[in-house]
Amino acid sequence: MSVTNTPEKTEAMVLSVSTSPHIKTAVTIPNIMWNVNLALAPAAIFAVIWFGLPALLNLVAGIVAAVASEYIAAKIMKKKVTIADGSAFITGLLLAMCLPPDLPFYMTAFGAVLAIVVAKLSMGGLGYNIFNPAHIGRAALMVSWPALMTKWTEMTTAADVVTSATPLGINKLQGYDALIQTFGSKGELYQALLLGTRNGSIGETSTILLVLGGVYLIIRGIIKWQVPVFMIGTVGILTWAFGGSGGLFSGDPIFHMMSGGLIIGAFFMATDMVTIPITTKGQIIFAVGCGAITTLIRLVGGYPEGVCYSILLMNALTPLIDRVTKPKIYGMGGTSHV
């Protein structure tokens, strides 16, 4: 070969020759994860104001335990430490937000360790986990300490009723009329659900702040609007149809849509990209499934609330949904030509 390489210029220069594309979007995984944390912040801050010190203690315990266990596990397994990507932070934060405010903080920490070590790292780490880690942590605590996990803060409602039950709990055990009496009127109930001035898990109460964070994620393109809309919509329609005592379509969908963990679940957990279907079509199926299972548990199951289990059950179906919702490939049985 008679090639003579240009001497001076190329010698001084080391050119990188990786394959195309040579440019990439600025959006990275840490960027996505920290945006999710940011979106959760308003509801978490409200929780500290509303429930006070116990909520703060649990939020800190969840986050610290999740991040620390990921760090230690990475060190033990001699793997790259990935705590800076923000995903362990989300797991700890979300888990704490789904727990009762007065839960002893070490239980929250225990749940966070389980979420990270069992549900995430034992599966292979971020990207490989099948189930939402925060929900696995919550489910584990639920079966381990069922009494403590359903013991709620004692508080006085706008109608001066002292209660230590969640709105869904009152509805389940005492009926819808008792629920309205507890809050004084439908309007008072709706207001408490919208603002978050009601009983429940640490971060699930304020519908308005959770929706605010969710809308931020939708605008940033981090989650798709279809998931929360279809999940909450399904619960709304089914509880309206079957949730009332006066026959079909006598239920109160507004109450059901804003209660329990539905808002936080629909915007922040049913949208956990790792554990949900990859196509928009698949995500809609997933969301409708979550909504249907949630309603089933609330209306006929033993628990007052079913968001956590509905998402975990649908997580298990994700690979199957992915298989049947592959996009249509260009040129495969498409348009014809004369």
Added chain:
Amino acid sequence: MLKTFRGGVHPHAFKSLTAELPTEIMPPPKRVVLPVSQHIGAPGIPVVKVGDMVKKGQVIARSDVHLTSWVHASISGRVADIAEYPSSYKDKSLAIVIENDGEDEWQPGLLCHRDYESLTVPQIHEIISSAGLVGLGGANFPTHFKLMYGPDKHIDTLLINGSECEPYLNADYRVMLEETERVVLGTKIAMKSLNVRRCIVGIEDNKPKAIEAMKKAFSGTEVQIVPVPTKYPQGAERMLIKVLTGREIPEGKRHSDIGVVGLNVGSVAALADAVEHGVPLIERVITVSGDAIAQPKNLRVRIGTSVQDLIDYCGGYSRTPEKIVNGGPMMGYALSNLNIPVVKGVAGILVLSKAAVAHGEGAPCVRCGRCVDACPIGLVPSMLSILSERGRHEEARTEYGLLNCIECGSCAYICPARRPIVQNIRYSKTMNAGHGHH
């Protein structure tokens, strides 16, 4: 609302670096290296010997096969070598090296004046078969082959591609602005050659001046100028056909099977020169751009000019280059050797600093689905990439449509985990060699 195609991405365009710079004519270099294979099809066979004196435009390699493209001397001078040289089209190709005699003298008989309207279709076909025309948008497909489909193909539509969707590149844009009349003429010749009456020119809507210039130039003809949304990979043949005609190329078929022929704006301008003036393809417009080149330029360069010559002509580097890309940043490839020639299908040379190019180690997939939403073909790139890493190449082909991938790079561009998706897909394709239709 403009019609669009599924998926796609919106990378930062960086067009303004050179968009308003008129094309400069780069003086012929001291030496050109002309590979005999710069196109899809049979390589040309050299018809000159070392030591021969050749004139500009003279045929130096040819073949009697129909799917080929002749090679012409792009400068006048002495044939200095005929040997294997590195090439940007193939790793290596037999190439003819010409040393410039400084005369820049045309081969006698060229530079004629002909009116295409007085030529018969067979006469046009004869002229274009020997003019060395290939797709200048990067496809490298011999142009005459596309313009000589028989009636069995039922070609009814000619598409002219002025979308130029790759960031940084402005070669087609400058051709549309500066050589509007040649584009019009070449389009008319192509329509006559194909015997079609329907012709659509697609131009991305980020080029309003080009749209306006082309509308004006084509006024009074049946040719439609259609603005298409600025979205990568709009210029990919499949996407443009879909947007402009609504048709899809079925799996394993070609454009001609659905009655469509697509040509790049630069290709039709070159076609006009060949038919009306007898000038073969010996030069082209190219964008030299990027953040590490001292003076970004649009240049009219002789085919066979080395990348090093281009960089020197643009004032060298303004900062340390990390990557020098042959073509656009989405589909071009990084050069390790700057002593390779610019071949016919090269629309740009990009000199990029470390800050301008993507780096990243490739974390595990988090299934965010951005690649699925970005894939213009409707594939699941995340899955293809994972299957490739696990060695499940056959499953990728049979279950996930591997061979339909056009390697546009939208998936890898958008991936927040910085996964080498395209690289993995290419690897799976090679592992499926023998099953392919591309």
